[in-house]
Amino acid sequence: MDEALRTDERLCSKVACAREAVATLTFDYGDRMAALGPLGPGGDPHAHDLCALHADRLSVPAGWLVIRHETLRD
Template identity: 85%
Template structure:
């Protein structure tokens, strides 16, 4: 599998999470890196995933993997 980079402009870090939006429900969903890049998803590095900001009134759903 080829390394995917963060979608943020000028960021060259490795992506670790995938962000998708549901505009109708005003929701952003952030989860583990998807298996393949999708045209309507944004891959983010750990730093940008941690600093995720959404418009006021939006819900953020964070799906995290279980760590042992």
């Protein structure tokens, strides 16, 4: 069965990545901080959706703090 792209499906923001987004990344440039958490509600032009692969590979500039909000997994 072919899986057509659903109109409500959100994709990873990384260029050339067609995976489904599972996390949302936001930045606080003033505090040099990045926050990665569960997929947000969408529509925020300052938030970036990431697939699981890119969320796991996230890196930030030296001196920045990354806050990872993990959801409970079974």
